Amino acid sequence: RLSDIFAEIDANKRKTVDGLISNAAFMAVTLQDLQAQINKEGAVIKSTNGNGFETIQEHAAQKSYNTMINRYSAVIRQLTDLAPAAVKTESKLTELLKNE
Secondary structure (H helix, E strand, O other): OHHHHOOOOOHHHHHHHHHHHHHHHHHHHHHHHHHHHHHHHOOEEEEEOOOOOEEEEEOHHHHHHHHHHHHHHHHHHHHHHHOOHHHHHHOHHHHHHHHO
8 A cells, every 4th residue: 555655756766665665564564463462471571580589571572562663663754754745745644554
């Protein structure tokens, strides 16, 4: 769907846009997977260290999610900046991204 929005973009920007779209798609799917894992296992985990003490740590999936959501937001911001003016005016990109 994003490719349709950028169909008439300048050829020089097209490679950049295609890469950003590909990365955004990958991150969207990965974020959904991480979110499901966090919902199932929780955002924190209990573990026992080498001395036998129980500790509570942030789940690795939660750490990955936190990092990736920031990068995903940056990619979406870049796509928004590269969107043709007509699309920005019509807010099609914004509507599409809200539905993702």
